[in-house]
Amino acid sequence: MLTTGTTRRGLLAGGAGLGLAASLPAQPRAQGRDPLRVGVMTDLSGPFAGAGSQPLFWGMETAVELFNERGGVDGRLVQPITADSQSRTETAINEMERLLGQERVEVVTGIYSSAHAVPLSGRFEQAKKIMWITSAIATAVLKDKNFRYVFRPTVHSDQYGEGSVAMIHENAQAKLGMAPDKVKLAIIYEDGPYGTGVAAAIEANAKQRNMPVVLKEAYSASAPDLSTLVTKLRRERADIVLQAGYNPDITLFLRQAKSGGLRFKMLIGHGAGWSQIDRLTETFGQDVNHMCNVDPAAAQMLDWSKLQPGVGELAQAFVTKYSEKHRVRDLPTHASMGFNNMWIFLNNVLAPAVRKTGGMTADALREAALEVDIPMGGTIQGYGVKFEPPGSAMAGQNARSIAVVMQFENGRSRVIWPSSIGQPPVLPLPPGHAYAAR
Numbered sequence: 001m002l003t004t005g006t007t008r009r010g011l012l013a014g015g016a017g018l019g020l021a022a023s024l025p026a027q028p029r030a031q032g033r034d035p036l037r038v039g040v041m042t043d044l045s046g047p048f049a050g051a052g053s054q055p056l057f058w059g060m061e062t063a064v065e066l067f068n069e070r071g072g073v074d075g076r077l078v079q080p081i082t083a084d085s086q087s088r089t090e091t092a093i094n095e096m097e098r099l100l101g102q103e104r105v106e107v108v109t110g111i112y113s114s115a116h117a118v119p120l121s122g123r124f125e126q127a128k129k130i131m132w133i134t135s136a137i138a139t140a141v142l143k144d145k146n147f148r149y150v151f152r153p154t155v156h157s158d159q160y161g162e163g164s165v166a167m168i169h170e171n172a173q174a175k176l177g178m179a180p181d182k183v184k185l186a187i188i189y190e191d192g193p194y195g196t197g198v199a200a201a202i203e204a205n206a207k208q209r210n211m212p213v214v215l216k217e218a219y220s221a222s223a224p225d226l227s228t229l230v231t232k233l234r235r236e237r238a239d240i241v242l243q244a245g246y247n248p249d250i251t252l253f254l255r256q257a258k259s260g261g262l263r264f265k266m267l268i269g270h271g272a273g274w275s276q277i278d279r280l281t282e283t284f285g286q287d288v289n290h291m292c293n294v295d296p297a298a299a300q301m302l303d304w305s306k307l308q309p310g311v312g313e314l315a316q317a318f319v320t321k322y323s324e325k326h327r328v329r330d331l332p333t334h335a336s337m338g339f340n341n342m343w344i345f346l347n348n349v350l351a352p353a354v355r356k357t358g359g360m361t362a363d364a365l366r367e368a369a370l371e372v373d374i375p376m377g378g379t380i381q382g383y384g385v386k387f388e389p390p391g392s393a394m395a396g397q398n399a400r401s402i403a404v405v406m407q408f409e410n411g412r413s414r415v416i417w418p419s420s421i422g423q424p425p426v427l428p429l430p431p432g433h434a435y436a437a438r
Contacts, residue, residue: 037103044084168211190246
């Protein structure tokens with residue numbers, strides 16, 4: 001217990017191959033029964049906690065509990081050494097130094113915020129210790145850095161921009177009655193590495209598809225007033241608003257947009273605060289119905305029968321265990337991200353490294369990570385895992401990760417893109433919706 005790619009068509013493909021839930025050889029090689037100490041750093045306080053870091057932590061907690069219940073690594077249990085980075089970069093750096101120095105761990109998992117991951121990654125690389133990112137998605141964390149000890153099994157921000165723009169482009173004529181190059185886009189984003197990375201990806205994908213961006217505007221996630229931004233959006237009369245933000249800024253924006261009379265055909269969020277559908281529904285009720293979000297799929301959104309053998313059973317065990325403990329109806333995406341990316345580390349990196357070497361040095365973990373080869377459909381979020389090797393532009397990034405576009409309805413989410421695995425979208429916002437263009 002914690003205390004303090006390839007083709008999109010292949011996303012859910014069945015078939016042979018070792019999936020995430022595949023069992024490893026039972027022969028114990030570890031010397032002694034000492035616990036396997038793993039650092040876990042997330043934001044359990046401050047604004048990031050409510051924007052996804054808390055369910056991320058709970059998902060990781062569930063992974064450790066389930067892994068230990070199943071015997072750990074041949075009887076050696078995982079002992080999490082936890083840290084709260086408190087939604088502050090300086091605290092995250094201090095906690096990293098404590099975990100690596102005082103606690104002497106070889107790996108730290110977690111890392112919710114890209115604003116933390118950017119400065120931390122270089123420090124982990126210099127220390128030659130493993131940084132295993134379960135959430136922070138900014139492409140800038142890894143791009144052109146050629147890191148050897150930093151790994152990210154989840155998606156990166158370029159994939160968010162691809163998802164939202166592609167979904168609108170593919171549905172513009174049929175759903176909006178507009179040619180794609182006539183659909184006016186507005187991009188608003190918090191000005192940290194996360195928001196900046198997503199906004200750049202949206203703009204680049206829009207340019208590739210000749211879709212006009214009528215406004216691209218950054219703001220501080222702690223801004224006390226966004227009414228000027230609302231005024232600019234009203235003036236530009238954007239059809240689609242695309243936002244990258246956390247929780248307080250999203251809440252402030254939606255409130256001021258409604259009172260300021262801003263209307264649009266669709267609003268698409270991009271992870272972080274937009275993945276907290278339970279919190280958004282609690283605050284706004286029906287007003288967030290049919291709005292969209294881009295993120296890796298939550299486990300309960302997928303057809304488990306189409307996953308690799310054994311992965312559906314793992315997904316069921318996770319969803320049941322998490323739901324019973326935290327009493328939620330629709331698991332937040334960050335809960336699945338926390339569980340999935342922690343399970344990949346425990347089952348596919350830690351266990352093989354310990355069995356091969358008898359220990360868990362950073363170099364043994366690094367070698368095991370580079371050997372991971374999970375096919376599409378081999379994880380509870382539908383994607384596979386194969387890390388880009390040293391020397392590539394995105395060294396340490398999972399080349400088989402995939403983001404989907406989901407749509408909200410009555411506090412639940414459903415996948416609408418890629419169309420091969422999604423349901424038809426409700427587009428535009430229906431008449432009578434609080435934010436629907438009149």
